[in-house]
Amino acid sequence: MKAIEKNYLLPFCLVTSLFMLWGLANNMTDTLLSAFKRIMSMSDTQTSLIQFAFYGSYFCFALPAALYIRKYSYKSGITLGLALYALGAILFMPAAKAASYTFYLIAIYIMAGGCSILETTANPYILAMGDPSTATRRLNIAQAFNPVGSITGILMSKYFILSDISLYSVSGTYTALGCVLLIIMVAMFFAKMPNGSDASTASNGTSAQSLVSRLMHDKMYVGGVIAQFFYVGAQIGVWSFTIRIVMQEMDMLEAQASNIYLITIICFCASRFIYTWLMKFFRPSKLLTFGAVASAICSAIVAVSADTGWFMVTVLVLVSVFMSLMFPTIYGIALNGISQGDHPDDAKIAASGLIMAILGGALITPLQGFVSDTCGIYISYLIPSFCFIVVFIYAIYATKKESIC
Numbered sequence: 001m002k003a004i005e006k007n008y009l010l011p012f013c014l015v016t017s018l019f020m021l022w023g024l025a026n027n028m029t030d031t032l033l034s035a036f037k038r039i040m041s042m043s044d045t046q047t048s049l050i051q052f053a054f055y056g057s058y059f060c061f062a063l064p065a066a067l068y069i070r071k072y073s074y075k076s077g078i079t080l081g082l083a084l085y086a087l088g089a090i091l092f093m094p095a096a097k098a099a100s101y102t103f104y105l106i107a108i109y110i111m112a113g114g115c116s117i118l119e120t121t122a123n124p125y126i127l128a129m130g131d132p133s134t135a136t137r138r139l140n141i142a143q144a145f146n147p148v149g150s151i152t153g154i155l156m157s158k159y160f161i162l163s164d165i166s167l168y169s170v171s172g173t174y175t176a177l178g179c180v181l182l183i184i185m186v187a188m189f190f191a192k193m194p195n196g197s198d199a200s201t202a203s204n205g206t207s208a209q210s211l212v213s214r215l216m217h218d219k220m221y222v223g224g225v226i227a228q229f230f231y232v233g234a235q236i237g238v239w240s241f242t243i244r245i246v247m248q249e250m251d252m253l254e255a256q257a258s259n260i261y262l263i264t265i266i267c268f269c270a271s272r273f274i275y276t277w278l279m280k281f282f283r284p285s286k287l288l289t290f291g292a293v294a295s296a297i298c299s300a301i302v303a304v305s306a307d308t309g310w311f312m313v314t315v316l317v318l319v320s321v322f323m324s325l326m327f328p329t330i331y332g333i334a335l336n337g338i339s340q341g342d343h344p345d346d347a348k349i350a351a352s353g354l355i356m357a358i359l360g361g362a363l364i365t366p367l368q369g370f371v372s373d374t375c376g377i378y379i380s381y382l383i384p385s386f387c388f389i390v391v392f393i394y395a396i397y398a399t400k401k402e403s404i405c
Contacts, residue, residue: 246261
């Protein structure tokens with residue numbers, strides 16, 4: 001059965017383009033840690049506050065976004081998300097004039113709030129575009145374009161920020177992005193989306209208490225939220241310190257080390273397409289099990305591979321290869337039972353819980369930064385290794401659950 005039906009092709013393509021936009025923001029933000037460390041002479045713990053602001057905002061905006069699209073429509077959520085994303089990016093310019101790290105964190109918080117709304121809107125919308133049996137594969141297809149935005153973000157950082165590190169190189173790049181986002185917002189506002197995909201009438205009469213109660217009793221969903229929290233923490237931690245660890249291992253400057261980071265994201269992108277193809281033959285939960293084990297092992301190897309040169313760098317890249325399927329697969333497994341159950345519209349609120357789990361990037365990354373400052377950047381990779389073990393436990397549970405069903 002086709003994952004994308006013909007009548008959903010155009011809206012699928014439009015919404016999939018949003019996956020590239022927040023991928024761009026995510027990975028441009030990753031490179032900011034190295035930029036601010038140089039500009040303001042900060043510690044790893046201090047620069048990790050960038051990720052705290054970014055992914056903390058995801059947590060704060062996800063549930064209000066779900067309630068917003070539940071009351072109005074997916075399209076209105078997309079428009080609001082793009083507006084906040086653009087506003088936050090444009091605020092980078094006054095932040096540069098003020099030369100204030102706090103101002104930058106506020107701008108990042110607003111920008112990430114827009115990205116949170118976009119993710120909360122786009123993910124369940126993609127799941128709803130067709131047969132439920134192909135929902136996880138469909139989401140993996142859409143999510144496969146997220147790293148395309150990531151690659152674009154890294155290239156923008158490499159040529160416009162890291163090549164000439166200053167507050168104005170950072171702010172000028174983000175302000176230009178904000179102007180482009182305003183144009184996209186206008187285009188999305190006038191785009192025609194299917195009414196059937198926006199409508200949110202089924203659960204408007206459902207009390208919040210009964211809805212939350214149903215979700216809390218769904219072990220697959222609750223486990224998915226926990227697994228997503230630790231996965232995002234691992235992913236952001238791995239990527240946030242990639243440039244720094246490559247600089248230290250290979251004796252490179254930021255712009256050179258960003259080439260390795262770019263290769264990492266390209267491999268991440270390619271492997272996500274491979275995983276999506278493999279889902280024709282293997283259950284998503286079994287692929288998730290394999291990816292979690294391999295990622296945990298590779299992260300642990302990085303932790304003990306100081307001064308091994310290209311061997312360590314290769315293993316670091318492999319972490320991203322193996323973890324690439326995790327976010328959409330956890331998301332799909334956790335929501336699939338809800339979207340096919342007696343209350344399918346619960347998926348809109350349930351989706352916000354999985355986006356709120358992105359808080360893992362805000363809390364676990366500073367922890368990794370603290371370990372890096374106190375024990376060394378290599379040892380800090382034991383943190384994501386532990387996180388992948390949590391994902392492995394969820395994958396095993398999901399596999400057993402599927403076997404029983």
